[in-house]
Amino acid sequence: MPGPRGEYRKSAQRRAQILDAAFEVFSRSGYTASSVNEIARQVGITQTGVLHHFAGGKKALLQAVLEQRDARAEGVLERRTGRAFLAGLVEISRAQASQRGVVQMYRHLSAEAVDPEHPAHRYFRDRLRRIAAAVEGAFCEVAAEGGLREGVDPAQAAQRTLAMTEGLEHLWLMGHEVDMAEDIRRVIDEFLVEPLPSAPDRQDPDAGEGA
Amino acid sequence: MPGPRGEYRKSAQRRAQILDAAFEVFSRSGYTASSVNEIARQVGITQTGVLHHFAGGKKALLQAVLEQRDARAEGVLERRTGRAFLAGLVEISRAQASQRGVVQMYRHLSAEAVDPEHPAHRYFRDRLRRIAAAVEGAFCEVAAEGGLREGVDPAQAAQRTLAMTEGLEHLWLMGHEVDMAEDIRRVIDEFLVEPLPSAPDRQDPDAGEGA
Incomplete structure (x- = not known):
């Protein structure tokens, strides 16, 4: 017993x-x-x-x-700042390419939750604000090191990065050929003086579980 | 009788x-x-x-x-080509800012319809392909007149324009401060040698129904 x-x-x-x-x-x-x-x-x-x-x-x-899922995803970004944080966004997108069901549920739920009466409305609204603030913070950190191109505003860069992420996910789920991670990396790179490190070579047999 | x-x-x-x-x-x-x-x-x-x-x-x-709504929206783009077509996309975004309920329904339905079993899946998939092809066509027309910046690929420009449109709508519906029309205009402008004409002055009392 x-x-x-x-x-x-x-x-x-x-x-x-x-x-x-x-x-x-x-x-x-x-x-x-x-x-x-x-x-x-x-x-x-x-x-x-x-x-x-x-x-x-x-x-x-x-x-x-939702909380369980977020806690797992936020693990990737914990303790990262500046460029490392931005590179983490690309990594999360790369991981999502193998989690179609998850991405689909988030889209489905967050679209339902656009209605202020929906029980998850506040959750998704607060989550998006938190993410937007964190991404803006990362762009500010890069700016402080002189890493942003001239004229780039951290808040706008964050909003465009988030909008692109959301929009590319939708196109991908609707069957368009989209390499979400690479496309998001390109969007982020346009704000940066030095591009982010490029994707690990996924053909490399020594690359571990991603191979 | x-x-x-x-x-x-x-x-x-x-x-x-x-x-x-x-x-x-x-x-x-x-x-x-x-x-x-x-x-x-x-x-x-x-x-x-x-x-x-x-x-x-x-x-x-x-x-x-869906068909009724689309027929109305497509009226704006009919017979337009190249830069005029791209300017039409900005106009549609501007009109949508006063149609929150409509935009919300499209997002809600298209998120549901990501499921291939959903009765509107094919509709949304085909619609998105048709729009993507039309936007790419417009960028190609601009390219033919030498109007695209060096290195801009019409297909990629179209995909990014669509992804941005979709993503900005979501942020807007979730309560972020987004001027969808202006943001989309900026995205399109980055691909163009000459920027699109800027927004009509909506404060102008002679501007007609938009005033």
Whole structure:
């Protein structure tokens, strides 16, 4: 029989299973058309079983899914500044090219959440502001080192970088040939005196898991 | 009693009412969460009444709504080429700044339609390809007159213009301060030897309906 620690581990595992299922169901159907029931079925438990872990129901599941995902993504940018931060944006785009479902869910949800009444509206709005501020901060750091081209305004550079990222994702999801990471690198490079380091050679057999 | 022409006119009016209602309901709730019933209620008729005009139900309504809207927007670009076409893109963006609901619906629907199973997937995919081809065509026409800066590739310029348009719309809908038309004009100008004519002075009391 599992002791208290075993119970705790079991509960944490179940919670993680529910979050994975919620992520998948939200990705597939969008928030509005998804139900706690569908998520419960996906895990193979009852709706009550889901509510035991997420008493706030569908809204609580949405929030938990988004926070988990963001915490992972923000790991890439943590403790980076200036050019290294900007290079991190390119790396995130490169990783997303193999995560179509995730990108699709973010687009789907953030498009729904444009409605101020949507439960995730504030989340997406605050997240976008936070990202915009961080990107602007990175451009300011580069500016302080004399690394921005003449006449480039950090706030505008940040806004254009974000808009391009968003727009390229959409074209990519709609089947256009887009190399998101390289295109975003080019956009960023236009603001910089020295271009960012170019992409690692993904053909290199020693390059590790990316090969 | 209305004769056959009166009947026809009545029927056309009812059809237009239903389309307006469908547009509003889709804008508010997105396609998936909308129902023919809700659209019928909005018009004040029965579901059967709606199906009399749109036998294909919700899918048919969606298609009709999108086609009507596009036909109106394409009017702006008809018969324009080269720089005049590119200036038309800026004008469309300027008009959209007063159509938040419309822009919101397009984003909502096109984000849903990223899913290849969505009934509007093909519509949005084909529409985006058509627009991309038209914008690329305009940049090619400008290139033929020597109007593009050295090293600018028309296909890439078109893709970046579209991505920026899409991305700026998103930032705008999420509450960022964005002057979409001016920002898109700046993006296009970076590809051109001569900048596009600048915005008409919207403070000018003689400027007509834009004033």
